[in-house]
Amino acid sequence: MMLFTHALFGAALGRIVQNRPASYLVGVASHALGDVLPHREHPLKIDAPLVAAALTLLGLRFGWASPECMGALGGITPDMEHLPTMLGWSEPDREFFPTHGPYPEPWLHSMGHTPEDDRVQIGLAVASLLVLCANTSDEPPLHPNQRREGASEPAEGM
Numbered sequence: 017m018m019l020f021t022h023a024l025f026g027a028a029l030g031r032i033v034q035n036r037p038a039s040y041l042v043g044v045a046s047h048a049l050g051d052v053l054p055h056r057e058h059p060l061k062i063d064a065p066l067v068a069a070a071l072t073l074l075g076l077r078f079g080w081a082s083p084e085c086m087g088a089l090g091g092i093t094p095d096m097e098h099l100p101t102m103l104g105w106s107e108p109d110r111e112f113f114p115t116h117g118p119y120p121e122p123w124l125h126s127m128g129h130t131p132e133d134d135r136v137q138i139g140l141a142v143a144s145l146l147v148l149c150a151n152t153s154d155e156p157p158l159h160p161n162q163r164r165e166g167a168s169e170p171a172e173g174m
């Protein structure tokens with residue numbers, strides 16, 4: 017699965033967990049689920065800018081040490097073991113993560129087949145974005161012209 021999707025999925029779980037170490041660990045675990053779901057792979061030249069943008073936006077929106085960012089980092093950490101393989105320093109069968117390397121069970125990676133489209137991956141990314149965008153405050157969102165009860169009048173000219 018794309019790093020981009022792993023990052024968003026981990027971040028969404030981090031938003032739910034709201035604890036930095038636990039978010040990182042849940043992000044790592046979510047990587048396994050993401051890899052098992054049916055998905056297509058995409059070249060790093062597409063995935064790298066997307067995941068860089070996602071991590072930057074998560075950092076700016078939630079804070080660089082937020083549970084959301086820790087979940088995203090946990091989500092992409094397992095794929096870092098592809099780097100020595102890609103650089104030719106190691107063989108794929110030396111990879112450690114259960115859904116990588118020589119899969120002992122074919123269903124551990126994309127349920128053993130490559131789907132014809134990206135609907136599962138796109139669905140997971142969109143669902144993760146919805147969790148990340150959800151307003152978790154008890155207060156209903158305000159219309160731009162509304163004010164909360166007891167809030168002071170805005171200064172003239174604002």
Ligand SMILES: [Zn+2]
Pocket residue numbers: 017047051094095115116
């Ligand atoms: Zn992976």
